[in-house]
Amino acid sequence: MRLFADTRPLKYAAFRRLWSANIVTVIGAQMTVVAIPAQIFHITGSSAYVGLAGAFGFVPLVVFGLWGGSLADVLDRRRLLVFSTVGLIVTSAILAAIAVLRIDNVWLLLSMFSMQQAFFGLNQPARGALLPSIVPLDLLPAANSLNMTVMTLGAVIGPVIGGALIPLFGYQLLYVVDAVFLFATLYAVIRLPALPPKKQPDTRSGLKGIVDGFRYLRTNTVVMVSLLVDVIAMVFGLPRALFPQIATETFNGPPEGGIVFSLLFAALAGGSALAGIFSGWVSRVERQGLAVIIAILVWGAAMTVFGVSLELVSNFWLVSLIVALSALAVGGGADIISSAFRSTMLQEAATDDMRGRMQGVFIVVVAGGPRIADVLHGSVAAATNTTIASAGGGIAVIVLVLACAAVFPAFVRYRVERGGREQSVPTA
Known part of the structure; x- marks a missing residue:
């Protein structure tokens, strides 16, 4: 019985280079994830503004995620990766310049984050x-589990280092590190072979291609529900926009960041990383739909416990912190398992001529859901408190996912036979 992560995908050179580059680039990216909300909260002192970053990130993510998916079905995917990676390097460099010049303009910061x-x-x-x-x-x-394990390990290391460095060196260092580390990914994508999509005669780009993608999605109930339950889990169950406020007000941390702030981010990712390290069993699971439902129910329960634990802080500060971090870690572990299965469902179900558009929709859901969650949780916490926003969201996840399982039993029964499938892939 394989317990540790299955490393067989690493024998394929193209995947190995991309995966190795991610080891450093994810750390830099997660430093930016820490820097943006911390800098906004430092400027404004408001979780509502931190939540507003979700809206500024979500709109371009939807537009360019869907458009990027359409382009990936008509253009060489390698060239598209090179162009977009260069763009990420440039925007990180501009964010560093804003911090160096001490331009405390939240709207400029939000605009660059949007770009x-x-x-x-x-x-x-x-x-x-x-x-x-x-x-x-x-x-x-x-392969999906390996990718997510690297992402989550970076999400543990990045926030801890980033949160500790902010009070010492300011936000600019985190943005500079992100820009420099991205050159590793740029090297990896330049080394990829040409990857033109296998276009069909009727494959279209732009708005018409996006519409075709949604029509295709509508015909596949399993893929559609896999996206729906992820929207539920992220939108209602992810309280990360509250981390600056919780660290500062609940656990008496400094307004510019600090160790508790870092630990809140790192705990969520740490649980994911641990689950990824011990993910050797995921390749053997055939009842993938049921596995997704169970994983998201665990996520919802963990976020409920996290919210309730904040009420213990007045009498049991350390207990409250330990329970909160443990709940985030359990939730993070459940999330990576759910993500691995959902990613595989989408990649296996879609034909090559539709994979770009399906991935565009997937990215909008996976990355856009947390942005909506930022707005929702920030607004609810501003109107009530962080306990209601966090615990209430976790309860909503449980109720809505159980409803999806009842309405779409085909998803719960979804099964994949494993083994015996081979294909030609680059090995050097």
């Missing part, structure tokens, strides 16, 4: 669509 998310939207559909071209289909669950 960064536009390039991210162009980048990710092509990145997801190329995976079945460089890794055999039967290794997709393992």
Whole structure:
């Protein structure tokens, strides 16, 4: 019985280079994830403004994620990755310049964050669509798990280092590190072989291509529900916009960041990383739909416990912090398992000529859902408190996912036979 992560996808050179580059680039990216909300909260002192960053990130992510998915089905995916990676480097450099010049203008900061998310939207559909071209289909669950493990390990290291460095060196250092580390990914995508999509005669780009993608999605109930339950989990269950306020007001941390602020971000990612390290079993699971439902129910329960734990702080400060961090870690572990199965479902179900558009929709859901969550949780916390926003969201996840399981039993019964499928992929 394989317990540790399945590393067989790493024998394929193209995947190995991309995966290795992610080890450093994810750390830089997660430093930016810490810097943006901390800088906004430092400027404004408001979780509502931190939540507003979700809206500024979500709109370009939707537009350019869908457009990027359409482009990935008509253009060479390698060229699209090179262009968008260069754009991410440039925007990180501009964010560093804003911090160096001490321009405390929240709207300028939000605008540059919005531009960064536009390039991210162009980048990710092509990145997801190329995976079945460089890794055999039967290794997709393992490849997705390896990718997510690196992302979550970086999300542990990045926030801890970033949160500790902000009081010492300011936000600019975090943005500079992000820009420099992205050159590793740029090297990896330049080394990829040409990856033109297998276009059909009626494949279209632009708005018409996006419409075709949604029509295709509507015909596949399993993929549609996999996206729906993720929207529910992220929008209602992710309280990250509250982390600055919780660290400052609940646990008496400094307004510019600090160790508790870092630990809140790192705990969520730490649980994901631990689950990823021990994910060797994911390639053997055939009842993927049921696995997704169970994982998201665990996520909802963990977020409920997290919210309730904040009420303990007045009498049991350390207990409250330990329970809160533990709940985030359990939730993070459940999230990576759900994500690995949902990614595999989408990559296996879509034909190559539709993978870009399907990945565009997937990226909008996966990355856009948390942005909506930022707005929702920030607004609810401003009107009530952080406990109601966090615990209430977790309860909503449980109720709505159980409703989806009842309404779409075909998703719960979804099964994939494993083994015996081979394909030609680059090995050097």
